[in-house]
Amino acid sequence: MPVAMSQVTCGLPKIARNRRQLASTINHSLFKPEVVRDRIIQLSEEAISFGFAAVCVNPCWIGLAASVVHGTGVKVASVIGFPLGASHTSVKRFEAQEAIRVGAQEIEMVINVGALKSGERRLVQSEIESLAALTHNNEASIKVILEMPLLTLEEQILACQLCVAADVDFVKTATGFQGAATENDVALMRGVVGDDAGVEVAGEICTVAAANAMLDSGADRIGTIHSVAIITELAALESNQALSIQPA
Amino acid sequence: MPVAMSQVTCGLPKIARNRRQLASTINHSLFKPEVVRDRIIQLSEEAISFGFAAVCVNPCWIGLAASVVHGTGVKVASVIGFPLGASHTSVKRFEAQEAIRVGAQEIEMVINVGALKSGERRLVQSEIESLAALTHNNEASIKVILEMPLLTLEEQILACQLCVAADVDFVKTATGFQGAATENDVALMRGVVGDDAGVEVAGEICTVAAANAMLDSGADRIGTIHSVAIITELAALESNQALSIQPA
Numbered sequence: 399m400p401v402a403m404s405q406v407t408c409g410l411p412k413i414a415r416n417r418r419q420l421a422s423t424i425n426h427s428l429f430k431p432e433v434v435r436d437r438i439i440q441l442s443e444e445a446i447s448f449g450f451a452a453v454c455v456n457p458c459w460i461g462l463a464a465s466v467v468h469g470t471g472v473k474v475a476s477v478i479g480f481p482l483g484a485s486h487t488s489v490k491r492f493e494a495q496e497a498i499r500v501g502a503q504e505i506e507m508v509i510n511v512g513a514l515k516s517g518e519r520r521l522v523q524s525e526i527e528s529l530a531a532l533t534h535n536n537e538a539s540i541k542v543i544l545e546m547p548l549l550t551l552e553e554q555i556l557a558c559q560l561c562v563a564a565d566v567d568f569v570k571t572a573t574g575f576q577g578a579a580t581e582n583d584v585a586l587m588r589g590v591v592g593d594d595a596g597v598e599v600a601g602e603i604c605t606v607a608a609a610n611a612m613l614d615s616g617a618d619r620i621g622t623i624h625s626v627a628i629i630t631e632l633a634a635l636e637s638n639q640a641l642s643i644q645p646a
Numbered sequence: 647m648p649v650a651m652s653q654v655t656c657g658l659p660k661i662a663r664n665r666r667q668l669a670s671t672i673n674h675s676l677f678k679p680e681v682v683r684d685r686i687i688q689l690s691e692e693a694i695s696f697g698f699a700a701v702c703v704n705p706c707w708i709g710l711a712a713s714v715v716h717g718t719g720v721k722v723a724s725v726i727g728f729p730l731g732a733s734h735t736s737v738k739r740f741e742a743q744e745a746i747r748v749g750a751q752e753i754e755m756v757i758n759v760g761a762l763k764s765g766e767r768r769l770v771q772s773e774i775e776s777l778a779a780l781t782h783n784n785e786a787s788i789k790v791i792l793e794m795p796l797l798t799l800e801e802q803i804l805a806c807q808l809c810v811a812a813d814v815d816f817v818k819t820a821t822g823f824q825g826a827a828t829e830n831d832v833a834l835m836r837g838v839v840g841d842d843a844g845v846e847v848a849g850e851i852c853t854v855a856a857a858n859a860m861l862d863s864g865a866d867r868i869g870t871i872h873s874v875a876i877i878t879e880l881a882a883l884e885s886n887q888a889l890s891i892q893p894a
Contacts, residue, residue, distance in 0.1 A: 431730045431756075431824065432796045435764040456732030458758060482679045482728065484704030485741065486748075492740045493733065500734075508679075510706060516683040548680045575823070576679065 414610045417632050418449060423613060424628070425475055425504075425598070425621040427454035429574075435462065442466035448629050452504055454621060456480075457497050464501025475504035475541075478529070481573035483508030483545065487525045491532055498536045505533045506541040508573060509557060511548050519556070526564040534565075541568035541598060544587070547577035554583075558590035568596040568619065578602055581615040588616025606632045662858045665880050666697055671861060672876070673723055673752075673846065673869040675702035677822075683710065690714035696877050700752055702869060704728075705745050712749025723752035723789075726777070729821035731756030731793065735773045739780055746784045753781045754789040756821060757805060759796050767804070774812040782813075789816035789846060792835070795825035802831075806838035816844040816867065826850055829863040836864025854880045 415423075426445045428437070438459045445453040446467060454475035455463050464474045478493045479485040485493075494505050507529050513521045526542055533540040542564075544557045561569045569587050571579030578601040587597045599612045600621035609620055609628055622628070663671075674693045676685070686707045693701040694715060701711050702723035712722045726741045727733040733741075742753050755777050761769045774790055781788040790812075792805045809817045817835050819827030826849040835845045847860045848869035857868055857876050870876070 429730065429732075431732055431759040431793065432763055433760050435760075435766070456730060456760070457734055457737065458732045458761065480730065482677065482704055484677075484679055484706045486705055486744050489705065489737070489741045489744055493737045496734050496737055511679040512681050512683075512704070513706065515680055518683075545679065 415613070417629055417636065420606070420609060420632055421449040421625075421629055422451055423609075423618060423620050424448075424450045424625045425452045425454045425619060426450040426623070426625045427475075427600070427621045428623050429454075429456055429477065429480070431456070433459075435459075438462050439466055442472070444626055445472045446470045448626060450625055451619065454504070454506070457493065457502075460497055460502045461500040473503045474501050475506060476502040477543075477573075478505055478507040479510075480506070480508050480543075481575040483510050483543070484512055485510075487521075487528060490525065490529060494529060494532055494538075495536070498533070498538045502538060504539050504541060504567075505529070506543055506570060508543045508545065511545050514549070514553055514557060519560075522557070523560050523564070526560055526566065530564045530566050539567040541570045541596075542566050543570040543573055543600075545573060545576055546571050546579050546583040546587070551586075554586060555590055558587055562591050562594045566595055568598050570598040570600055570621070572600055574601050581611055584612055584615040584617045604628070606635060663861070665877055665884065668854070668857060668880055669697040669873075669877055670699055671857075671866060671868055672696075672698045672873045673700045673702045673867060674698040674871070674873045675723075675848070675869045676871050677702075677704055677725065677728070679704070681707075683707075686710050687714055690720070692874055693720045694718045696874060698873055699867065702752070702754070705741065705750075708745055708750045709748040721751045722749050723754060724750040725791075725821075726753055726755040727758075728754070728756050728791075729823040731758050731791070732760055733758075735769075735776055738773065738777060742777055742780055742786075743784070746781070746786045750786060752787050752789060752815075753777070754791055754818060756791045756793065759793050762797070762801055762805060767808075770805070771808050771812070774808055774814065778812045778814050787815040789818045789844075790814050791818040791821055791848075793821060793824055794819050794827050794831040794835070799834075802834060803838055806835055810839050810842045814843055816846050818846040818848055818867075818869065820848055822849050829859055832860055832863040832865045852876070854883060 442453045442463045452473035452475045476497045479490045530540045597617045598619035599617040603622045604624040690701045690711045700721035700723045724745045727738045778788045845865045846867035847865040851870045852872040
């Protein structure tokens with residue numbers, strides 16, 4: 399996508415999306431195990447005040463985050479089988495049920511990478527189908543984390559196809575624990591899923607330019623902890639642009 | 647422990663333990679999500695032929711590993727709430743039940759680090775007690791992974807005390823995902839738990855010297871993927887020593 403790339407690499411980034419628009423694509427996400435209660439409250443309050451799509455936390459913090467964002471339109475997302483994906487399907491189901499019960503509206507499940515690489519396509523497929531049905535029956539949405547950095551091209555395409563067949567809401571690039579997903583990963587995923595699913599990109603996305611590049615490559619959701627920095631940078635860019643068009 | 651340190655740092659390591667003795671302290675461990683079925687079989691066969699204490703795998707591979715080591719004396723270990731520890735207690739319980747049902751004999755649970763750091767001592771305590779009771783009632787043993795690199799000294803001591811109070815079988819230093827545990831971590835843990843629990847150290851322990859140093863610091867179990875390299879190195883050391891005492 400040369401147009402998108404030139405927006406990113408040539409001088410000041412164009413302001414392709416305003417603050418409200420960009421914020422609405424962001425899952426404000428924090429998975430470090432040492433995060434404390436007060437930081438989860440702060441994270442949830444930031445999601446409200448900046449207008450992020452969702453706050454995304456580890457399962458044990460779902461109830462707390464849900465109590466903060468209740469009634470604001472900000473959703474609560476959480477992770478299942480995270481970050482290794484190497485749990486039993488029965489455990490992923492139980493974990494998802496518990497997550498939804500205490501307030502999660504978006505369930506992000508890591509696929510069983512080892513099973514996929516062992517040729518156990520039916521296990522991977524039935525697991526995705528099972529979690530998609532469970533979440534949809536409980537009025538939650540399902541994202542499937544593919545861990546693109548670990549997959550061959552063939553595995554990447556197959557994983558996306560299995561997700562479309564299972565009617566998932568989103569495919570997500572990676573956990574962030576096994577290397578960063580790229581714009582190419584996003585473009586490939588969008589290529590396979592077309593309009594049948596959303597594409598979320600996760601990782602060290604720290605700037606307005608990086609966020610816009612991912613969106614221009616085909617993502618419609620960004621999972622990052624640098625959300626506040628990104629929107630603060632965009633506010634400064636908008637302010638500079640407003641000054642530059644004032645009459646001399 | 648100056649004696650232990652001098653063994654490690656001065657020239658060739660002394661052969662403090664023979665191959666059988668050293669192998670019997672090792673959990674042959676592999677948690678990478680991309681590991682495939684054939685590698686799990688190989689890992690389990692290595693555990694048998696080298697005489698390791700246990701083969702330690704992600705939950706989805708427990709059944710396979712158990713089928714390979716069945717009847718050999720090698721145990722199957724697996725991990726719960728791994729590596730973030732930030733699951734609900736109910737999910738950790740379900741995960742442990744499933745793990746034991748399909749063949750795990752050693753359950754390694756990661757504590758809820760964020761709860762500990764938030765001052766939620768009762769949550770951490772009741773979770774450890776709950777998992778200890780569950781595993782013991784099902785003839786499995788429980789190890790609690792403390793994630794020492796993330797804890798303050800006060801938290802490290804408290805976590806060890808809670809484990810002793812809950813009658814756990816082992817405290818384990820770390821997951822390996824949040825930095826490496828040190829000989830000092832091992833010594834501190836041994837200092838707190840005394841004879842009331844075993845101490846397992848995990849991480850990038852690659853050599854005979856490093857393994858002996860950890861054991862000399864107070865560990866009685868080592869979790870590593872470098873098990874075969876360590877025992878192969880020891881075999882070479884033993885062979886060299888045997889040659890050096892031959893008459894000229």
